[in-house]
Amino acid sequence: MSEHRTGAPGRVKEVTSLANPLVKDIKALALKKFRDSQNAFLAEGLKLVIDALDLGWSIKTLVFAKTAIGNAAVEKVAARTVAAGGTVLEVSEKVLTAITRRDNPQAVVGVFAQRYMPLKDIRPERNDVWVALDRVRDPGNLGTVIRTVDAVGAKGVILIGETTDPFSLETVRATMGSIFAVPIAKATPEAFIAWRKGFHGLVAGTHLKGAVDYRSVEFSNRPVLLMMGNEQQGLPDNLAEICDRLLRIPQAGRADSLNLAVATGVMLFEIRRSALKLDPEA
Ligand code: SAM
Structure with missing residues (x-):
């Protein structure tokens, strides 16, 4: 050298x-x-x-x-x-x-x-949106979710339980730079459930057994915590139970479910619908 x-x-x-x-x-x-x-x-x-x-x-x-x-x-x-x-x-x-x-x-x-935001420092207010991902496994999914959270102006991502690493090369690549713009927190299920008790807003879970159409919910003017389930198993009962609503995205065709990152994108654009404008000055 x-x-x-x-x-x-x-x-x-x-x-x-x-x-x-x-x-x-x-x-x-x-x-x-x-x-x-x-x-x-x-x-x-x-x-x-x-x-x-x-x-x-x-x-x-x-x-x-x-x-x-x-x-x-x-x-x-x-x-x-x-x-x-x-x-x-x-x-x-x-x-x-x-x-x-x-x-x-x-x-x-x-x-x-590396940088993580401590869970205790997350105190959503007004129309803040946070996404909580249960045991996300796939780096491409995690990176895509982080990129989408950035794109819609949501506040950050909470990783629950054993998850793929947000700082792996594959995840960072999939974020296309949003890894630097989106705060990431991580928590055990127990710590997350305890933190949720202090969350004053709508906890919107997504579930294939959800009885509520995601388009029928009023998301604006309050903090929203969107909860997404693991790719294979979906949200476990202990996390589904702490949701205010279990929402479903209606589907046609033969697919059982949507890809996690796609479902997160569909949800986030609906939750942020009134906040997103082509020309924010108009
Ligand atoms: N076999 C899993 C199950 O039974 O839930 C499929 C999980 S799916 C691939 C991953 C996550 O995406 C789900 O836990 C849920 O959060 C979300 N998701 C996918 N399709 C959905 C739909 N049609 N409605 C609501 N959430 C959906």
Whole structure:
């Protein structure tokens, strides 16, 4: 490993070896146990990294391809990383491919500190909308839900029980950057049920046995907690019991149910119907 200066202020480490300990640590972030022990995760792409920095996320390491040398935006991000006390690595394509586990990797990758919102700090008011996901298993579903929560202007996501990791590479990719905009909390079922007792608003569960058409409910002008069930099993009884209403999305055809992320999207656009305008100024 050698060090040299590029056009970016601050020192940049040049790394070409997969055996480099810094690279090994970043590659290890593919596994949850290392993401948790390092309290870190990866986000790919220059735009995402800039958005994350703008939103106040703490960058540990910026990795960029040699091909990005001379790119003013990349050099600015490198300078911000150094100013924030982070490390900057200039790497070969081979190293980037290994870190991201993809051919044709993005030229810029950021390693950020994970961040969870404590459940006790969530105190919904006015027309705030939160989504609670019971034991979500699929990273694509979780990422899509986080992206949709962002898109409709809901406030955040509560993960109940054993769930897929919101900071896995696959989930982060599926969020398309919304991981940095949407607060995430996690809770055991017991802690969640205890917290729900202090929630003053509508707790809307979705259930295939729900007797109420989701379009018949007035969601506006009060906080809403939307509860979605696990992909295989749906909401268990102890979570269904704490809902004010169990809602169903009517279906035709042969499908038993909707995909979790699709059902969440349908619900969120209905819940936020009156808040969403094509032109908010109109
Ligand atoms: N076999 C599961 C069950 O019995 O509930 C299917 C779960 S479904 C794939 C995942 C979640 O999406 C459900 O728990 C529910 O929250 C939501 N969902 C899917 N289709 C729905 C529908 N038609 N009405 C209400 N919720 C639905």
